[in-house]
Amino acid sequence: MTDLHVELAGVTLKNPIVVASGTYGFGREYGQFYDLSKLGAICVKGLTLQRREGNPPPRIAETPAGILNSVGLQNPGVDEFIAKELPFLRQYDVKVIVNISGNTPEEYGQMCEKLSEAGVDLIEVNISCPNVKAGGLAYGTRPELAAEVTAVAKAHATAPVMVKLSPNVTDIVTIAKAVEDAGADALSLINTLLGMRIDLRTRRPVLKNNMGGLSGPAVFPVAVRMVYQVRQATRLPILGMGGVASGRDAAELMMAGADAVAVGTACFADAYAPVRTRDELARYLEENDLNARELTNTVRPW
Amino acid sequence: MPYQQDCTVLNLQALNSHTYELLLEAGGIAEEARPGQFVNVSCGEGRLLRRPISICETSAMQLRLVFEVRGAGTEWLSRRDIDDQVSVLGPLGRGFDAEDKRVLFIGGGIGVPPLLWAAEGAEHADAALGFARADRVILADDFSRVCTRALIATDDGSMGVHGTAMDAANRLLAEHTYDLICACGPKPLLKAAAEAAAKAGIPCQVSMEERMGCGVGACLVCAVPLRDKNGQVYYGHVCKDGPVFFAQEVVFDD
Numbered sequence: 001m002t003d004l005h006v007e008l009a010g011v012t013l014k015n016p017i018v019v020a021s022g023t024y025g026f027g028r029e030y031g032q033f034y035d036l037s038k039l040g041a042i043c044v045k046g047l048t049l050q051r052r053e054g055n056p057p058p059r060i061a062e063t064p065a066g067i068l069n070s071v072g073l074q075n076p077g078v079d080e081f082i083a084k085e086l087p088f089l090r091q092y093d094v095k096v097i098v099n100i101s102g103n104t105p106e107e108y109g110q111m112c113e114k115l116s117e118a119g120v121d122l123i124e125v126n127i128s129c130p131n132v133k134a135g136g137l138a139y140g141t142r143p144e145l146a147a148e149v150t151a152v153a154k155a156h157a158t159a160p161v162m163v164k165l166s167p168n169v170t171d172i173v174t175i176a177k178a179v180e181d182a183g184a185d186a187l188s189l190i191n192t193l194l195g196m197r198i199d200l201r202t203r204r205p206v207l208k209n210n211m212g213g214l215s216g217p218a219v220f221p222v223a224v225r226m227v228y229q230v231r232q233a234t235r236l237p238i239l240g241m242g243g244v245a246s247g248r249d250a251a252e253l254m255m256a257g258a259d260a261v262a263v264g265t266a267c268f269a270d271a272y273a274p275v276r277t278r279d280e281l282a283r284y285l286e287e288n289d290l291n292a293r294e295l296t297n298t299v300r301p302w
Numbered sequence: 303m304p305y306q307q308d309c310t311v312l313n314l315q316a317l318n319s320h321t322y323e324l325l326l327e328a329g330g331i332a333e334e335a336r337p338g339q340f341v342n343v344s345c346g347e348g349r350l351l352r353r354p355i356s357i358c359e360t361s362a363m364q365l366r367l368v369f370e371v372r373g374a375g376t377e378w379l380s381r382r383d384i385d386d387q388v389s390v391l392g393p394l395g396r397g398f399d400a401e402d403k404r405v406l407f408i409g410g411g412i413g414v415p416p417l418l419w420a421a422e423g424a425e426h427a428d429a430a431l432g433f434a435r436a437d438r439v440i441l442a443d444d445f446s447r448v449c450t451r452a453l454i455a456t457d458d459g460s461m462g463v464h465g466t467a468m469d470a471a472n473r474l475l476a477e478h479t480y481d482l483i484c485a486c487g488p489k490p491l492l493k494a495a496a497e498a499a500a501k502a503g504i505p506c507q508v509s510m511e512e513r514m515g516c517g518v519g520a521c522l523v524c525a526v527p528l529r530d531k532n533g534q535v536y537y538g539h540v541c542k543d544g545p546v547f548f549a550q551e552v553v554f555d556d
Contacts, residue, residue, distance in 0.1 A: 025520035029542070032303055032518075045522070053537050058513040060523040062351050067515065074522050074537060206513075216350050268516045269350050271306045271391060 002282050003291040006040070008237050008260050009160035009186035011121050013040035013095055016254065016292050017278040020241050020264030021046050021099035021124060021164075022071065023215075026085040027092075033271045038278065040260060041095035044085070046126050048100070049107045051077040061197045061206035066216030066243070067265060068195050070209035073101055078111050082118045095121040099164070105152040112157035121160075124239075125153050125184075128166030128191035140166035140191070143178035150182035162186035162239060165230070167219070168194050172226050173233045180234045187230060188239035188262070190223045216265040217243045224256045231257025231297055245273060247280020254295040304394055304518065305330050308387040312364065314380070317440045320371045321412065322380045323358075324388075328365035331392045335360050337420035338397025338484075338509060338546045341367070342517035344389035345375030352391060353379065354514045354541070356416035356486075358441075365390070368415035368440065394517050395545050398507055400424045403481040407431075407449070408471045408495045410487025414441055416509055417486055422448045428474050429453070432467025432487070436460035451478075468494045480504055484546075489554065496549035506549035512540045519543075527553035 004015035019030075021043040027036050036042060054074025061068040076084070078100070089096050098120045102108040108125060115123055127140035127149055139145045146163070153161050163179045165172060167190040176187055192213025197206040205211070223242025231238060240258025244250055245266040253261050261281075266273035285292060313325040326332075331341065335357050342352035353375050359366040371377050382388060398420040400407075405424040407417040410432045418441060421427040427448060432455040433439045439461055445452040453470040454462030463470045468491060471483075475498060483502075485495035486509035499506030515521035519542030528538040528551045535553055538544070 023516075023521055025522070029516070029518040029520040033306065054522065054525060056527075057523070057525040057537075059525055060351075060513050060515050060521075062349065065348065065350065067350055069515070069521070069523055071522050071525075074525070265350065268521065269344065269352065270389075271518070 002286045004282055004285070006260050006292050008239060009122060009162055011095055011160060013260055015040040015278050016260040016281065017250065017274050018043055018097065018239060018260055018262040019267070019274050020262035021126070023264035023267050026081070027089055030267065030271055034275055035092070036089070037093040038275050039094050041097050041121070042089060043097040043099055043124055043262060044081070044089075045075055046073050046099040046101050047075050047078045047081050047111065048073055049078055049102065049111055051075065051080065056208045058206060058208055059212070061212065063195065063197060063214060063216070064218060066214050066218035067268070068197060068207060068212035068214055069192070070207045070212035072209065078114055082114060086118055086120070097122040097124050097162070099124040099126050101126045102149070105149050108149050109152045109156035112153045112161070116156070116158040122186075123153065123157055123159050123161050124188055125149060125161055125163045126191070128164050128168070140175065141169050143174050146175050147178040147182035150179045150184050154183040160185040162188050164191055165189040166191050167222055167226055173229055176230045176234050180236050184236060186237045186239065187234070188241065189230060190219065190226050190242040193219055193222065215243065217245055219243045220249060224253055227253055227258050228256040228299065244277065247277050247282075247284050250277050250281045251284050251295060255297070255299045257297045257299070259296050303334060304392055306389065306391045307331060309365065309390045311382045311384055311386045311388060313384065314382055317368065318438055321440055322369055322371070324367045324369065324379070324382070326365040326367065326388065326390065327363060328360070328390060329363050331390055332360040332363045332365045335365070335393035336397040337400065337423055338416055339393040339395050340416075340545060341365065341390050341392030342394060342514070343379065346378040349375050349378070351515065352517060354517060356509070356545070357393065357419065358415040359419045359422075370412040391517055395541055396543070398484050398546050400482060400484055404479070405482045405484055406471060406474055406480045408467050408483060408485040408487070408491065410467045410491040411438070413487030413491070413509065417484060418444050418448065420484055421445065426450060428478065428480070430455065430467045430470035430474055432456070432470065432491070434458070467491055468498070471495065471498060475502060482507065485509070492549070493554040496552070496554070499549060507546050508549050508552060509545045510540050510547060510552065511545070514541055517541050529553055
């Protein structure tokens with residue numbers, strides 16, 4: 001049997017397939033369909049220090065080969081997560097990655113302390129949410145702010161810190177390097193691309209928030225390109241994501257430089273997408289006589 | 303428990319110019335479904351999102367869905383052939399609680415189908431069903447079969463009561479008493495049904511709609527403003543907390 005385990009910032013995942021933050025709740029819903037222990041890791045819905053209600057609906061619009069969303073970080077807050085959701089996830093043999101967003105660097109620090117103490121496996125610092133006004137994307141588009149948030153998170157976390165990068169920048173490499181220099185243990189990319197749809201009849205944007213984040217197969221080539229660029233420029237391990245819907249997609253993103261791969265929007269079309277992706281990737285690796293770690297960064301650029 | 307399964311098309315027929323009835327062989331989905339629940343149906347390659355469609359009825363492992371063609375996805379679904387396979391996720395959400403009660407069912411347009419099965423299970427069912435015109439009326443015979451009284455209303459007066467479902471409902475409420483109102487349809491109708499129930503001093507269940515993603519409660523896009531016991535407004539989700547809610551929880555004026 002193919003050895004599927006990979007390392008991500010010193011955390012061992014039994015296979016490279018992670019589920020992406022915001023598409024999988026806290027695991028309870030898709031856990032009705034299959035054993036969550038089949039996954040390498042679960043990256044939970046983005047948390048904030050206090051509970052957030054999120055944006056008014058409609059929050060979703062279909063697009064060619066994708067969707068726009070403007071959920072706006074609706075979540076019960078970090079304390080409620082630790083009390084009610086983390087114990088549920090701990091029943092499974094699966095690593096838990098916790099995605100966090102703050103209004104200030106201090107809020108990131110506070111959450112890192114609480115979550116490290118609660119024993120989560122990895123913290124994903126979200127500096128790239130396009131759907132909230134304060135913090136979020138502002139931190140992810142300016143290298144000095146990205147570095148500041150990273151440094152504060154690292155200073156308060158004992159769990160490894162992975163920083164989630166935004167594709168809504170001119171040069172993702174500059175941000176990646178700034179975050180690496182500030183002490184990040186890993187990078188995840190890409191978050192959603194800012195987009196918009198308009199209803200021709202009403203002349204209103206489909207989303208009540210006017211704009212939202214694009215995900216799904218439409219963004220996959222952007223993800224491959226950005227993972228490739230970042231891998232060339234930094235030494236940090238990478239959790240790659242953006243439109244992955246099959247084992248072939250996962251293999252391609254790993255070839256571009258990802259150590260592990262997250263499946264997100266694909267779950268909405270197929271509840272079994274992460275497990276199917278894992279099985280398809282395993283078959284690909286077996287056919288090519290590789291273990292999962294031997295695929296990363298094996299692209300042969302022209 | 304929900305399942306994701308490929309279901310065989312047993313029958314597909316047009317009920318009028320843009321409403322279709324689809325009968326699917328659905329195994330466990332049909333077996334576990336409850337009145338007022340829905341299924342999330344794949345509508346063709348390249349369309350990432352499934353389409354949420356309320357369950358009209360089930361029988362012997364079969365799922366009866368009645369849907370309106372609203373866009374390219376439902377248009378695709380309306381062109382399936384017998385023996386085609388359609389991927390269905392369900393049963394999903396929380397349904398009506400009409401069993402063993404005297405219930406008035408109020409439905410408008412494509413909000414009518416999910417009320418049928420709940421009406422079958424009620425101890426006593428009356429229905430007030432509103433449509434745009436006579437040629438848009440659907441399921442009239444079914445409701446006549448399961449209800450003691452089934453009043454039809456049309457906006458243009460071409461059939462039954464001239465007016466909305468609420469005008470027909472008010473006639474029934476003036477003469478009869480009920481334990482519960484169950485309503486599904488456009489938001490103004492749901493609001494009016496909730497007000498009528500409050501006036502009559504009885505509970506009201508409303509089936510809500512919102513643009514949906516996963517259908518299971520993971521993606522949080524189908525937000526609906528609700529009021530908790532302390533009067534605090536928060537966002538619940540149509541797919542998991544609903545689609546059926548008690549009307550006093552729902553904030554209609556958001």
